[in-house]
Amino acid sequence: MDRIPLGRRHFLKGAATLGAAVAAASTLPGCGSLIGKRNTFDISLAQWSLHRRFFSGDASPMDFAAITRQEFEIGGVEYVNQFYKDNLSDALVQDLRQRADNEGVRSLLIMIDGEGALGAPTEADRKQTVDNHKKWADAAHALGCHSIRVNAQSQGSYDEQRERAADGLVKLAEYCEPLGLNVLVENHGGLSSNARWLSQVMETANHPRVGTLPDFGNFTINRETGESYDKYQGVRELMPYAQAVSAKSYAFDAQGNETSIDFHRMMDIVMAVGYSGWVGVEYEGDRHSEAEGIILTRDLLRSIKG
Template sequence: MNRRNFIRTSAAFVGATVLATPAMASVLGTKSRYRISLAEWSFHKAIFAGEMSNLDFPRVTRELGMEGVEYVNQFFKDKAKDEKYLAELKKITKNEGVSNVLIMCDGEGMVGHPEKSEREKTVENHKKWIDAAAFLGCHAIRVNAGSRGTFEEQQKLAADGLHMLCEYGDKKKINVIVENHGGLSSNGDWLSGVMKMVDHKRVGTLPDFGNFTLDWNTGESYDRYKGMEQLMPYAKGVSAKSNVFNAEGDEANMDYYRLMKIVDDAGYKGFVGVEFEGSELSERDGVIATKKLLEKVFATL
């Protein structure tokens, strides 16, 4: 090997070695396989105060450097069937170059209501949001799996309601995903069991890093890391909840490195959604801090 080829070969080897180091890969701009979206609830204070509208949200998302938007239905509650409004929203997201990811649906009834007629009514109430999600180009709606009864009874009831909703979602090619969102839904055993019972390709979970409180009155909570491991096999979305940051920029009460390792080990390939809910930082600064933390963590995977 002559001197020129030796230098060229050695440089290539060193370059490959450097890029194999996560921290250096980040410095050199290697793109993570994860894309970051923004949950609209991160700006709920601004929206409730009239400082931002649902139509502003995609623009703000792009300004902050994120690629996808996760809507909250209560911020355009009366617009689910308003084609003119939805067309305007879709146009804005296209112009901003962001993807419509999902719609988080609240206030539309109890999916696992003990009365079958009420479960059916809840399914009907959610259909308009499935239609809106399909129109906007989202892949899913997020629903709550509320119910009443024993552990096992609530599993069966929630599974029945979700299966009915998935049958309609299948017609529109929209997934129906459940977030750990308090009560039994924050119990990994319970929700993973519901997923098995539904047994439909459209059903899935939206594991949230922070929502593992079983009882807000007593403070009882489920082990978040165990819960994430149980819910990730069914995940069609991931919510990176954040509240408080330490001096190093890490979430003070959650190990993001451990949580994202669980996500990564599950082979997940979708969006990771920033959802800031803290009060020590402004909503905008909290969102920026969460995005920076995720990018730092991504570089180690």
């Protein structure tokens, strides 16, 4: 999936404003979801949804594509680098690609953690972090992915962090551009969970390969103080730059609705900007088993899709 051209961003900003009106209208008495059956999206599976199974050794990360297709009937996968970092090689990547091809599963992106801060205070440290990410970009390219998902950690004042994060993202995007890869930032704690700040990072970076991966649930800015950003407003502000979406879920009621996130409202916001890409199931709760949580999230998305 190609990155949205910069000119398109300004159109999408207007669409996002319209989306706010759409989302507000959908909450009025007598008004149901405005998605209806006019929009479409594909459903993928984030590997983190099965982190307990993989970390415990109950399943091999090499079987992720097979599990995704055979157990959950899902056709797209989002890898997590933590499960492959100890033995990453060209042979391993080719094996993963072959397994995905055998199952008819699309490899979409790699979520990268633990490789340094792209917004590090010094230019040298930012360059080192970019270098650390290159092997994962190469792997994503070999897998046939459209993106890598990165973090925008930084230090300093609000403005300093914006400038530093944008600089690191652009440096990485310059490496990824010839590979046909997008560099997507997830709201993932700290200032990155402040959607206004992250939107400003996107504008400062101003690069056609730099975008966002809005996550429905990661809007806690400071765990110690409890400071958080409104999740619906946050997704609304990040969608104009989105090239992937994470449907984070934690728990469900007897009717199959997520108990802390209004998925219908969220998907109205997602669809309001014309998004028609992949929406990743990312179950992170403990009330249901991993398999149950994945199925509940998948089925809720399917019901919204119509």
